[in-house]
Amino acid sequence: MRILAVDDDPIIIELLSELLTTIGQHDVETACSGPEALKIVGDPDHKHFDCILLDIQMPGMTGIELCGKLRADPDYARTPILMITAMSDKSYIDRAFSAGATDYITKPFDIDEVRFRIKSAEARLQEAGGMTRKIFSVNKLKQQQPANEKVRLNDPVTIFDVDGVIDYYAFENYITQLSRSSMFGSTVFGIAIRQIEKLYRESTAFGFECLITDTSEAISDCLKPNNFLIAYAGNGTFLCVVEGGFRPDLEKLTDAINLTLHQMDLYFCDGRKLDFRVCAGQPQRLIWRGGKSAIDAVIQAHESAEEEAIKREKMLNEFWITEQAG
């Protein structure tokens, strides 16, 4: 891979160059500041980078700011960005993911850890071109650029420009990498769009993109001002992790999201009113769960939300059948 490593510490730069060429014979370029990195990626004489490593704490422009600027460049919208962090404060890591980071490596480096993280990024790059196959962007929608290709219903999609919404694979990395103690007080739950298959069938590519991004905005708005991260996992289901001991009342949250969606006054592309609702699954506490156990909790949250969506529709059908029979 062609890798750009950005750090203001010359020792880190040397270490990374040595490590990366040793573990995978990668082609490594370096920059010692955010502005220098932006100059390099913007230089037409430089070939595109497949992966970017960013230190978080740099003077002038932090790695988090640089990550946001790189994500705004269409050429780097899907490129794996790994944050290099010695920051013990979890809020830095949260902000890095919110700015578009896909993973992180902690300092001081463990060679096996760096090898594993770089290989994961490389695998994702080969499998899906970096992040999820498709990216939805609110800013793009505002420019009314119709989407050409409709994503598959089950595909996770990266949504940009919505507060707290991150790439699905980054979400998995975030959950698995955080230490068990950092997870203390965190809860994960799923929010599923009801009748998603019907809505998908009736939507154009652009319409489906709007449906997903609008729902993500509604969820994001309703979770503020708490600390949270959201990812779209495909099939109309969003996964949310909330922190700081915040235990959401999911019934009230669901009502608030549905009210927000209703107030958005949404329409299909053919002018029909788009009226849909979401529901929440069972929340899963992440107390002292790390690695695979934390991912199991995410899977349970995902399944529970989808089961709830099916159950609600079934109950509604049974209600109408009873009404008609009566």
Added chain:
Amino acid sequence: MIEAQMKMPGLERIRARFMDMLVERLNEIDRLCDPAVSGLSPRDALEQVQMILHKIAGTAGTLGLNVLGDTARTGENTIIAFLGSGAPPKEKVYRSVADFILLAEETLDAEKR
């Protein structure tokens, strides 16, 4: 893990560079801790000392200098706590920086032998 890392080609060269920079960084910490020399307020000086310790803490472990890295991290965290809330007392902050300086000097001496 450290043994495996130390077998990495080029690591000895980087460690030597780290030691050279450690001398420069210790001199800089000395300068910053003396307001008459640095001309900075204690707060500004501590912010810069914290940045130096942060860098050392981030690399020393990878170069097989775990204790030095941990001591730098302790110093960094003590300064962060002091700058954030005024606690612990300033004496404890400078004690923590002094602990790091003493250990760094011992490390440099051991490296020369």
